Amino acid sequence: MQCFASSISRPGGVARDSGGAAVMEMMDQIFVDLKHWLVSLAPAQWQPLISALISVAAIIAVFASLFAVTTILERKGLGRIQNRYGPNRVGPFGLLQPAADGLKALTKEDIVPRSADQVLHFLAPLVLVVPAFLALAVLPVGRNMAVVDLDAGLLFFFAVGAATELSVFMAGWSSRNKYSLLGAMRAIAQMISYEVPLILSGVCAIMMAGSLSPEKIIEAQSAYSGWVPHWNVFTPWGLAGFIVFLIAAAAESNRAPFDLPEGESEIIAGYYIEYSGFKFALFFLGEYIGMFAVSGLAITLFLGGWHAPASFLEWIPSYIWFFAKLLGIIALFIWVRGTLPRLRMDQLMSFAWKFMLPMALVNILAAGIWRFTPGITRWIVCTTLVAGSYVLLARGLAAHSSVAKRKYRYAE
């Protein structure tokens, strides 16, 4: 089994064993080979352009259909958690509901308030969707299947994520609506606050791999000891980092329980009140694509990317593993959305700055200790460090909050 795994994990490796390994390798690289064949059909000058266009079209097609699938999964899943059916009218078991939603969004009237800032109002959904799709470009979806292989790929990802905050502001400001502006300011404050634990918890994985490139980070997690893979999530700092990263990712994409800026029962719809029809659908699309992008990054940093969870399962193609893990994380987000109540704004902010940031910093310290300590000691030291700081922080912060009449800072 070991030589089987090693023949597959060589980049573009030649299968030495039986014909079965060759078939599996072909299945693994089938999309890469298809793209190379399509590019070779074009004249030589246009080939880089055609190659880029094919990759971009593939990413948009795959992730937009994943968006459609996720909307129906989410509504059915939430429905079952809340003891009701989800949508079940449109197709068999409601499976054609995304088509109905898309048609509805396309045919609704596009209402723009007269006093709204027309240019900003128009541009805000675009500024949300384009960076969200850009962020998908550096994720390795399978073996040799990242659209671009940048040396500073992770920095590109975070930079592009930071550009989405401007779109939130543009949407909130241009609508000339008090609730919209309030929702936008809350959303920006939340996104900026949770960006810090997001990046800091990703720093541990970067430290251990020694590179900002997602391909190299996945390569650093590619070993197997027996059947157990060397993913980052199976180390103490990796597990804590993964949990912090997922919580920060949920907050970055305004997912429940962090969806106060867009809470439907609190502030009507937050910063996209004044959007209707297709622009609203674009906001929705941008948020979900952002969620896919950070989930994909969590998979790359902590869950070993496109590697299989056991060394005897390496024959299943790499992109299937990536999308299986992605669907698992999406299911986790849907589950959390259906279960937990929404956090209030001050709870949200204090959670970010008083709990997540110290946990992320302790995690970096634990990762550093892990690197330089040998053997079983590092397991014991890192686990006690991470678990101990978690317990101390949680107990310490809970001791300060008392159930009393709430004091308002500005209203009295």
Next chain:
Amino acid sequence: MFKGSPKSVMTVAFVILGVLTLSSGIAAMMQRNLVHCALSLSITLAGLAGLYLQLDAQFVGFAQILIYVGAVAILIVFAILLTRENEPGSQSRYISNGYLGFGLALALFAVIGGAIVSSKTLGRGQVPAPEATVRQLGDQLMTRYVLPLEVLGLLLTVALIGAVIIAMQEKESKSPGGTK
């Protein structure tokens, strides 16, 4: 990304990025609506990031977007939001009488341009482009420039503590006159 491209492609890219940066900079100066100025400024900063990326300085380019567009531009926008009321927008779209400012800017440009043109660096000839990977930046930061790194950390900590102190709830009682 652009490493293998011929010189004409680089020139076209440079011209496009330069025009974008300059025009959004001019728009940031000349518009009356302050929010539009701030957003034009963020386009200028993104154009600068594109220029850095064209020079193959990946870390600086992406850090420019992450920090300037992602944090500084939002800071500017928040400052505008919290301190200005809504302007009715009945005035003209562009500021029209900036002749004195234009003259001063021209004089400043002449001074800086003269200093650059007459410097020794321009006449040095072609030097080999340095490799500016993140690894080398990290190495240099940890060995040769470690003192500025520590001073920067100290500065950021002081700024953070200062921000917390400014925003902290005062312990003495505020006058109870709020809206009820």
